[in-house]
Amino acid sequence: GAGVSQSPSNKVTEKGKDVELRCDPISGHTALYWYRQSLGQGLEFLIYFQGNSAPDKSGLPSDRFSAERTGGSVSTLTIQRTQQEDSAVYLCASSSPSGASDEQYFGPGTRLTVT
Amino acid sequence: RKEVEQDPGPFNVPEGATVAFNCTYSNSASQSFFWYRQDCRKEPKLLMSVYSSGNEDGRFTAQLNRASQYISLLIRDSKLSDSATYLCVVNEARGYNKLIFGAGTRLAVHP
Numbered sequence: 497g498a499g500v501s502q503s504p505s506n507k508v509t510e511k512g513k514d515v516e517l518r519c520d521p522i523s524g525h526t527a528l529y530w531y532r533q534s535l536g537q538g539l540e541f542l543i544y545f546q547g548n549s550a551p552d553k554s555g556l557p558s559d560r561f562s563a564e565r566t567g568g569s570v571s572t573l574t575i576q577r578t579q580q581e582d583s584a585v586y587l588c589a590s591s592s593p594s595g596a597s598d599e600q601y602f603g604p605g606t607r608l609t610v611t
Numbered sequence: 612r613k614e615v616e617q618d619p620g621p622f623n624v625p626e627g628a629t630v631a632f633n634c635t636y637s638n639s640a641s642q643s644f645f646w647y648r649q650d651c652r653k654e655p656k657l658l659m660s661v662y663s664s665g666n667e668d669g670r671f672t673a674q675l676n677r678a679s680q681y682i683s684l685l686i687r688d689s690k691l692s693d694s695a696t697y698l699c700v701v702n703e704a705r706g707y708n709k710l711i712f713g714a715g716t717r718l719a720v721h722p
Contacts (some may be wrong), residue, residue: 527707538615538698538714539655541721544707551707589653591708598643602654 498522500603502588508609509578517573517606521590528571529591529600530563532586542586545571578610612637615713617699619716621673623719628689634682634699641711644675649696649715658682658684658697689720 502518516537521528529605540554545565556562560578565571575582585607589600617634636644643670644661658667661673661682672685682699699713 529710531712536714539712541709541711546707552705561638580665598702598710599645599657600708600710602656604654 498586499539499570500590500601500604502586502606504523504606505604506609506611507609508611511580511601511610514574515578516575517575517586517596517608519571519573519588519603521588521592522592522601523569525590525592525601526568527591528565529589530571530573531589532557532584533587533605542573575608578608580610583608583610613713614638614711615699615701617713617716619720620634621717625720626687626689626691626720626722628720629687630689630718631686632697632718633677634684634713635697636680636682636701636711638676638701638703638711639677639680640669640703641701643682643702644682645699645700645702645710646671646682647698648649649698651695655698655712664667670693686718689718691720691722693717694720 503518528545530538544552547568560576563573585605587605589605591600633702646658647655649655659676665674670687674683696715696717700713701711703709
């Protein structure tokens, strides 16, 4: 079946512009996660959705970052007034609440470059 | 102190070698443990779960020591295709599956 998809795969933007990143989780997965991975670094948790609500948004680095999820499916991560330090790969993952394992399935990521 | 710590490597080994990676975690309440593999410029993928009794999957063996808060991964008979970054992952289960990722250990297997 289809895996997690993300778009765009690459995004180059100028400092100060807003960007919107999209994630399509695996069908039926109610849990959705956003992570950020800077060059040579580990994954940094940003936000967790269960359905349309976000019980844990503790990882969002500043109020320039926001995310929403509609219809319990697609999620968008918005970064306002981008800064150069926002350059990273943004990864989305989903997982099934009813599965025996807590495996998270990752999308291919969006590589964001702020110039 | 980082929540999950790993030696970044790189580990450069010849084909056929045995290599071991270690990881320590700080939260003693952590519930479950994993090794993920990440190829260059790709997304992480689950390699194997780690159980207290130790578990093996082909050439890969994972071990957990809860008392020492230590996790290991052993790869036997290394293949060129094993070259990747190995991420140690801890589920802190804070009401949901909150995975904390180590920064990864890079493995390069050469002919």
